[in-house]
Structure formats: structure tokens, C-alpha cells
Amino acid sequence: MAQTASDSTIDALLKEGRTFPPSEQFTAQANVRSDALYREAEADPESFWAGQAEKYLTFSRPWDTVLEWNLPFARWFVGGQLNASYQCLDRHVEKGRGDKVAYLWEGEPGDARRITYAELLEQVCRFANALRGLGVKRGDRVGIYMGMVPELPVAMLACARIGAAHSVVFGGFSADAVADRMNDSGSVCLITQDEAWRRGTTVPLKRNVDEALLKTETIRNVVVVRRTGNDVPMDQGRDHWYHDLLADQPATCEPEAMESEDLLFTLYTSGTTAKPKGIKHTTAGYLLQTMYTHELVFDIHPDTVFWCAADIGWVTGHSYIVYGPLGNGGTSVMYEGTPDFPDKDRWWATIEKYGVNVLYCAPTAIRTFMKWGREFPDRHELSSLRLLGTVGEPINPEAWIWYREVIGGSRIPVVDTWWQTETGGIMIAPLPGVTTLKPGSATRPLPGIGASVVDEQGNDVPLGGGGYVVLTKPWPGMLRGIWGDDERYKDTYWTKYGDRYFAGDGARIDEDGYFWFMGRVDDVMNVSGHRISTTEVESALVDHPSVAEAAVTAKADEQTGQAISAFVTLRGGVEETTELASELRDHVGKLIGAIAKPKWITFTPELPKTRSGKIMRRLLRDISENRTLGDTTTLADANVVRELQSRAATEADKEQ
Ligand code: WTA
Numbered sequence: 001m002a003q004t005a006s007d008s009t010i011d012a013l014l015k016e017g018r019t020f021p022p023s024e025q026f027t028a029q030a031n032v033r034s035d036a037l038y039r040e041a042e043a044d045p046e047s048f049w050a051g052q053a054e055k056y057l058t059f060s061r062p063w064d065t066v067l068e069w070n071l072p073f074a075r076w077f078v079g080g081q082l083n084a085s086y087q088c089l090d091r092h093v094e095k096g097r098g099d100k101v102a103y104l105w106e107g108e109p110g111d112a113r114r115i116t117y118a119e120l121l122e123q124v125c126r127f128a129n130a131l132r133g134l135g136v137k138r139g140d141r142v143g144i145y146m147g148m149v150p151e152l153p154v155a156m157l158a159c160a161r162i163g164a165a166h167s168v169v170f171g172g173f174s175a176d177a178v179a180d181r182m183n184d185s186g187s188v189c190l191i192t193q194d195e196a197w198r199r200g201t202t203v204p205l206k207r208n209v210d211e212a213l214l215k216t217e218t219i220r221n222v223v224v225v226r227r228t229g230n231d232v233p234m235d236q237g238r239d240h241w242y243h244d245l246l247a248d249q250p251a252t253c254e255p256e257a258m259e260s261e262d263l264l265f266t267l268y269t270s271g272t273t274a275k276p277k278g279i280k281h282t283t284a285g286y287l288l289q290t291m292y293t294h295e296l297v298f299d300i301h302p303d304t305v306f307w308c309a310a311d312i313g314w315v316t317g318h319s320y321i322v323y324g325p326l327g328n329g330g331t332s333v334m335y336e337g338t339p340d341f342p343d344k345d346r347w348w349a350t351i352e353k354y355g356v357n358v359l360y361c362a363p364t365a366i367r368t369f370m371k372w373g374r375e376f377p378d379r380h381e382l383s384s385l386r387l388l389g390t391v392g393e394p395i396n397p398e399a400w401i402w403y404r405e406v407i408g409g410s411r412i413p414v415v416d417t418w419w420q421t422e423t424g425g426i427m428i429a430p431l432p433g434v435t436t437l438k439p440g441s442a443t444r445p446l447p448g449i450g451a452s453v454v455d456e457q458g459n460d461v462p463l464g465g466g467g468y469v470v471l472t473k474p475w476p477g478m479l480r481g482i483w484g485d486d487e488r489y490k491d492t493y494w495t496k497y498g499d500r501y502f503a504g505d506g507a508r509i510d511e512d513g514y515f516w517f518m519g520r521v522d523d524v525m526n527v528s529g530h531r532i533s534t535t536e537v538e539s540a541l542v543d544h545p546s547v548a549e550a551a552v553t554a555k556a557d558e559q560t561g562q563a564i565s566a567f568v569t570l571r572g573g574v575e576e577t578t579e580l581a582s583e584l585r586d587h588v589g590k591l592i593g594a595i596a597k598p599k600w601i602t603f604t605p606e607l608p609k610t611r612s613g614k615i616m617r618r619l620l621r622d623i624s625e626n627r628t629l630g631d632t633t634t635l636a637d638a639n640v641v642r643e644l645q646s647r648a649a650t651e652a653d654k655e656q
Helices: 007-015 024-029 036-043 045-056 084-097 117-133 151-162 175-185 205-213 242-247 283-297 315-327 346-354 363-372 397-407 486-494 534-542 578-591 617-624 638-655
Strands: 065-070 073-078 101-106 112-116 141-145 165-168 189-193 196-198 201-203 221-225 239-241 263-269 277-282 305-308 331-335 358-361 387-391 414-417 451-454 466-471 501-509 515-520 524-527 530-533 547-557 561-570 600-603
Touching: 036 045, 045 065, 045 283, 073 283, 084 117, 084 151, 084 283, 084 315, 101 117, 101 346, 112 117, 117 151, 117 242, 141 151, 141 175, 141 205, 151 165, 151 263, 151 315, 165 175, 175 205, 175 263, 175 277, 175 578, 189 205, 205 221, 221 242, 239 242, 263 283, 263 315, 277 283, 283 315, 283 414, 305 315, 305 346, 315 331, 331 346, 363 397, 387 397, 397 414, 451 501, 466 515, 486 501, 515 524, 524 547, 524 561, 530 534, 534 547, 534 561, 534 578, 547 617, 561 578, 561 617, 578 600, 600 638, 617 638
Parallel strands: 101 331, 141 165, 141 189, 165 263, 189 221, 221 239, 305 331, 305 358, 358 387, 387 414, 561 600
Antiparallel strands: 065 073, 101 112, 196 201, 263 277, 451 466, 466 501, 501 515, 524 530, 547 561
């Protein structure tokens, strides 16, 4: 069962008895006011989704078939043609809404830009033309490695306009991580910026790209957006300034008519092996999933100012900063920097400045704000808020209540939304005008979505029971596979339960059918809402010349949800020093990115193994979490564990 939450935590969660029905006032103005939509979807899912596609999507050629389901490969709206950038931009401009603001962009140093739909369309067209000029064609893959600047969504939509799939790499990842992803996807072009702003200092994105490109062969051109203005080396012939490229381009660009099932993007996410998976999303189904959920779960109206405070380098930003909100013609705040720059009230100042109505963020951020104290939000007028959302990891009831009371003034709904990179958009979440909320629960599957909790054998657990989360029906935004690896796609998601998608999460389902998520059940950790695989960190550690062997587990952490705990055996003759521990942390940072650095490193002459030589991770987790050890009968050498327990305790003490 789920390794991350102990049963007592779950029991406590399930005893969480508070409920919050929607207020009459909220329901009266909500997009969804009754549960008829659930019944409609249940009665005939395909015609339900067909109706939603008609409502949300503009096809240049209508589709013939709603769904072709050749388990586990789905094709939605087959025969249809459309273009994602047309859907997100031209449509709104053609309807006379060119002057509507798409992005209220807030730079970290305090500069700001308001970008209308007409302006965004023009930029996208110019950049699309420029990419074509560099030889990027329909069907190519393009890498994007940027910070949170407006040119990032421009780059994504420019790719979509010419039918190239983008592959965005989070700007916090290292040069090696960029190289791996470019090589795996075979990207032909890489879009970056000189440097990014972060907490008042700069992140050397272009220099990282230069380093990455020493290890890639397919990238022919690099486009560089100027952001900080500091000098960066430019390679004549290969590197191009964005502003130079765009200068002479026409302001219009014919969008490619893409098939519904043409690849829109790949986005890499950690799995249970060291190699990240390039999750594939296609055009029509993904757009529908993001637009439908954006409008209904966040109760978006034409004048709503929405702020998804994620990074576009993760799926949350793809779906709820770019495709969902732009597809719906909404207005979004986009913020470049960290929440504590220049002070710990930056988010609240931003909400006041732009009159934000809906805020969507991760529980880890909320727990950080709790720690900083309510004086920071209390400095600002937050009465524009009418709904709050969370995503990325289970939210503890205490944080949920704090969020509702301190940020929401105890008057507005909080929607906890469960989904994954693989699902494309939100799957399990309240409809705020209809659903009674329970702090700590993502509530129920949305209309059109089938989910349940099953035991090891695949039987539905009775209400009140716990088990594995499965998705029982194909859905439009589902991943279409893993780039270049259909077998891994089948093995990871479709082998355990055959015709049901295995999500890799544990949950309990309560008497009302509400889902209470308990964390991952595989070797994937969730640090600050970001997925990191234990094996990926282990292979980064053993890549260091001093390391013989390493095993990594997650340890519960008050703030980040989970933190990384590493057990490391050094090569003979190497001394165990704190300097070496910090060198190893930096090594992981270099190979993966700062988010993957272990918080704790415990050196050990030996790892606990079974007699057949398999590392007993279960025991390491128990040791990390300072729990009574589970079954140790298969352990080859019991002394190893006793020694480790005392070493891990010393490590944890150092932290205090
Ligand atoms: C976890 C992020 C509990 C879960 C959108 C899932 C959650 C993984 C929630 C996906 C939630 C996400 N409650 N757990 N509301 N939302 N998760 O791919 O373990 O970065 O499998 O997608 O985050 O992470 P990913």
C-alpha cells in the first residue's frame, strides 16, 4: 500500500468531519449548478464528450468518429482537423475580443506587461514564421528551456501553429537533463533565454544550453530571448536572438491544419526507472480536457482573472497557464519569480494589484505561507478572490483550512484537484457550485471521468476502504503513449489491471464515495509537488566517482510533503565527510536539478539487502521515517540495519 502516509494519518484524515456545502450565493452564479452533468455523462460518455467538443473546440474539418479505443491506445475526434494556436488566439480575435488581456505578466524585478489576444497572436505569427525560416517543419520536435516570461507561451503556440511538437524542459533542470530530453525527443531546435530572474539572482539558461549542446546532435538552431540583458556567448550560425529573428517577419502566419490526433507536445516526467518518460499529448482531446476543466472546476466567467501559480515547465503550467485559459479566451496572471522576492508578501501584493479572482497553487506553497505567518497576506486586500484551488500532492486538512480562512476569508470554496502529467487535465475534483467540500479530499471524479479504488487483485474496495487508484474509462486528455516506447507505456499503466489505467497513487474512498489521496505507491517521490524518481537520484549519486552504491527513499517533510533521503556507500578508502556529502548533493543538482538534491545523506558501509542481494527499500523507508522496522527476516545481515538506524538518527538531529 502507499508508502508515504501511515495508516494513522489516513485514519485521522478520514475522521476529518468538517464539511462545506457551496453557499447559495456561489451556486446562483456558478457555471454548473446541479448534478445533471454527472448523470448526462454517465448515461452516454461518448455522446457527452462529443457535445463538449462541439461546445469548446473549433475544427476546420469536422471529425467523423468520437472515439476509437484500441486498448490501450485511444484516438479521439478522429478525422477532425484543427490548430491549437488558432483555438487559443485567432478564434477570440475573430470574435472581436482582440483587445481582451490574455496575460497580466508580472516580472520578478517589478516590471510588468499586459498582453492582449491580438498582440499575442501577432507575436506568435512572427515567431512561427521565424521558426519556419530556420527550417522547422510540421512533425518536428522543438525544445524549450526558459523561465516564466511571456515568450515561453509564445514559443509553445508558435510551434503548435506550424505543427511542430514542443518539449518544454523546466528552467530549474540542469544542462544534463536538457541534453537527455533533447536527445530522447530528437529535437531540431532549442528556444531559450539569456538568463532567468530568480529570487533577485540570475539563472544561466543560455550557458546551460551551451553545455547541453555539447552532448546533443540533433539541434541545429538555438533561439535566445533577451531577458536580463547580461552578456552571453552566441555561436555564429547556430544561435539567433529572438528579437532579430522576429524583426522582419510578417505579422500573419497561416496555421497548419493538424489532425485531432497529431502530437501537440511531449513533456518529460519521472517514472520508476532512471530514464524520464516523454509523455505524449495530442491536439483535440488535450485541448478539450484542459478547457472543460478550466471553465468548470475554477468556475471561470468572461471577466475572471485567473492565476495558476505553477511553472510552465510542469504540466500544471501547460494546462492551466497556457492551453486551458487561452483556449477559453480567459485572462491570466503570469508571475516570473519566487514568492519571497522582494518580500514574503509578493503573491498577496500581486493578487491585490491585479484583482485576482481565482488562485491555483500547490499545498507545499500553502504550508510555506503558513510557516511565514498570516501577517504577510494580512497586509493586503484579498477580497477579489472568489475561489481557491490546489494541486500536486495531498493537502492536509490543516493547510486546507488555513488556506480557506486566511487567504479566502472563510467565505469561498477551495477545490483540491487530482490529476497527473499523463491525464492532461484535472480528473478528480469538486464542481464548486455543486459539491460539498471536505478538507483533505479531492472529492469525486468529474463528469465524464471514471475512477475507482481497487485492491491488489483489482476488486473495487468497499466504501471506506483503501487501495490503488485506477481510471476506468478512456478520457479525451489521456496520454497517447510514451515517446519512442510503446512497451513502457503498456507496462507502466496497463499491465497491472488490464483494461483500467493504473495511476500509481494510493487512496481511500469514504462512505460518500469521496477520494482521499495518500501519495504514490511506486518508486516516485513527490517533493514540493514535483515528481522525482528514486532511481533517477540513485543513478546520479553512483555517477560520482566516490560512490559505490546508493539507495534513495522519500521521508515525510512538513513543508515539502516529502524530502529525499539518500543512503550512500562509498568506494573503499574514501572518507565519509560532510564536505563529500555536500559535493554529492551538488552532483545530483548538476545531473538533474536543484529540486532533486537529497536533504539527508547517510553514509553506510553497507546497504540492507536480502540474501539474494536486493536492496530492501522498505526498511530504508522505515529507518528514514524513524518507524518500527517491518519484517526483517529476509535480511542478510541484521547488524547493517542497527548501525544505519543510529547513523540516520544522528543525521536527522543535525538538521534540527
Ligand atoms: C500527485 C501534477 C493528491 C499524485 C498535476 C499524482 C496529487 C502526481 C494531487 C502527479 C492531489 C497531484 N492530491 N495527490 N490533488 N495532484 N497529485 O504528473 O501522486 O506532476 O500521481 O502532475 O501528483 O504529478 P504530476
